Amino acid sequence: MKTQKKRSDCPVSFSLEAFGDKWSLLIVRDLMLHKKCTYGELAKSDEKIATNILAARLLSLEENGIIQKLEHPDSKAKVLYQLTQKGIDLIPIIVEINLWAEKYMEIPEKRKELVSQMNADKEGFIRNSINELKAAHIEKTK
Amino acid sequence: MKTQKKRSDCPVSFSLEAFGDKWSLLIVRDLMLHKKCTYGELAKSDEKIATNILAARLLSLEENGIIQKLEHPDSKAKVLYQLTQKGIDLIPIIVEINLWAEKYMEIPEKRKELVSQMNADKEGFIRNSINELKAAHIEKTK
């Protein structure tokens, strides 16, 4: 994975260089909303990401400071993937994407509850998610 | 451009199928923040999009109901590209991406003003942008 030259000096453009590919935000979603934290769990996403792509995206997300690799408390064979603060701060983007989808697309029944929560109290949902994530991180690393 | 099969039933996933490629959000940004509205203007983006890719993305954005093609008031040789309401509603996502970039990346001087506005009053900025866009649309089509 080579360092990608900036396409321009626009904030949107270089944000997209960090997470604007086909998979990165889905990985972030899984780390964030689905409480996944190992390679194996991430590989079992609904979208069936290829394992080589998963590895490549995890590396690039790490290089971009969005996630970090830690020792897994349960086993040396596992790796603990966690969002950094920079990654956690992607929550508002993920939330807005969900809300846009809610307005314009069919949301499957099982996802409606979560999206409703976002809609009812966006700021609260974000605050809550951040707190839950951080609590889970402390739990895992202690 | 074939109809893409849904990768999953996750709202994030199928939102990304509509605008989660390397270029779509930059085109939306130009229509939205840079007041561009023709193929030629969009082709002159800082990021230097290839013309075949631009054409392909414009078609896909249209198929996804995010933009629409209209007759240009000035000339039959021109096409007027406009965001639909569905496209306009991507503003919050673009704003959040800008704010994330502001927090974690170097924003060039010439972009700082706009991003500061977003930061100072997010809701106000979004409301304003929507109003400006709609006023411009009426102006062009009357």
Added chain:
DNA sequence: CACATTTACTTGTAAAATGCAAGTAATTAT
């Protein structure tokens, strides 16, 4: 009215990213 220019594309081909199937090395469980 002839001719150059503008505008919105398309076409051909090279390069890069993604997808699929299989394999490997270091743990860990039995």
Added chain:
DNA sequence: ATAATTACTTGCATTTTACAAGTAAATGTG
């Protein structure tokens, strides 16, 4: 000691993107 788990890698096909050039309709210019 052996089998299973876990986190990857490797090789190759397919798809997407990039670059350079070309085209057709509409418009501007002498």
